[in-house]
Amino acid sequence: MTSREGPSHIASENPQRLPTKRDVETSIAAMANVAKSDGISAVDESLLEAARRYLADDDIDWRKVAERPADEISATLESDVAKRCVLFLMTAAIFAHGSVQLPRVEASLKIARALGCHEGFLDDLLDIARGREFIGAMRIRAKLMSSHGTSRIQVLKGFWDNMSGYLGLSTDPVLAASYHKLGLLEPGLLGRELWAHYVRNNLRFPGEKGTTGEFIVSHDVAHVLSAYSTEPAGEILAGAFTVGYKARNPFAPLLLVLLQFQAGIKIDFRSEALTGSLDPAGYMDAFRRGLECNADLTYGSWDWRHYAEVPVAELRERLAIPPQAAPAVAGGTYQEVL
Structure with a gap:
């Protein structure tokens, strides 16, 4: 576990600016x-x-x-x-x-x-x-997998962790225990809110049987920092937020959720395919918030563990993530971490 303060500053790993x-x-x-x-x-x-x-x-x-x-x-x-x-x-x-x-x-x-x-x-x-839905969707899924990391090695490791964990071929009790311990932290700290994100959504922790590997945690951290939920409306907002800060294949996560929850094309068999989940104001606001974020939160680029004991509110300030400006979207936000 890292210190409560975390690193003294957060480097501008993703030096974005707003569009002119x-x-x-x-x-x-x-x-x-x-x-x-x-x-x-x-x-x-x-x-x-x-x-x-x-x-x-x-x-x-x-x-x-x-x-x-x-x-x-x-x-x-x-x-x-x-x-x-x-x-x-x-x-x-x-x-x-x-x-x-x-x-x-x-x-x-x-x-x-x-x-x-x-x-x-x-x-x-x-x-x-x-x-040709199957062909197009599979290509988008391939782009999504290649976006989980900042190097080919990280992507390949993430793919292996994903498949081996999901199929139950490997588990890591020590890794899983480190995530369970996050629940002992004070509410409001990044680590505790990440733990709460997993618990409220009935997700298995990395290292447990049937999980998708640790590479996906950066996506969950983005949910916490943006305060967008894992409901369909929230996933689209999180996808739009990700487009703003992500350097490698930034549109891949967004396209996955747009196809699944806006176009009704089943990409992830674990979720129901829906239509009409895109909220115009929230969508544009989420993109702007992602652009203002001064770091690429992708696995391999920004290590959330360095900030596990830093309050989420403080981290948003240090990462330059502004508050939501658009009206709240029903089911799209986490009130606990606003």
Whole structure:
């Protein structure tokens, strides 16, 4: 166990910045044109308004920006956050109505190539939109597995830990005991809140039979730090939060939950497939909060154990994670760790 103070500072391992007004305008124009491929709906308008409100520091008239024709959307996306913002908003448009619609995926691909921000997951969504759900979903799952770590060795170890633990081929009683001991810490400390996260969700601790390995703990830590629950609405918010801070395959965790809980495509057999779990305001706010986080919380990049005895509230300040600005989403937040 580490000291209560933890390291004296938290390095900016993921030096993100918020998108500029120009970045947001380009992203909104791209998103609107994706939506216009089969008609802008009230849901699309809610997403566009939420993007303007929670991502732009300056006031933007999204209706005026949305009037730009697709062939007039051109910009030099000079930063990672600009590319990430465009892809994030176009993904929102793709999933706005639940099902992955072919015209919207095709429009996203065209715009992404024009802006120089094409990512492979758009090709996976194209397969899904064309009816090849299994192929597209398996490719997204592969991207998810490769995102659990910052090096190939960590990814391979995580995959082995995942399979061997889940199949019951290996257990680690010492490791499991270290997680059980977190329950002895004072409420409010990161370690104690992580323990509570496992207990309230009836999850097995790493090292126990049938678990998915320790590599997944960074995802659970992100749930605690963001205060987003493991209910469908909370998982989508956590996925959007992750896109903001994650360096390696940032969209993979988000796509998994969007397919499972927004599009009704069963990716994880342990969870029920649902539709319509995306809350526009919470979704955009979660992305912004992730962008403001000054560290990549991924396994192998940020070691939560160094901060196990640091209060969650203090850690949020040190990591620059702002409070939730959007109205609370029913079932989406952990009131205990707000």
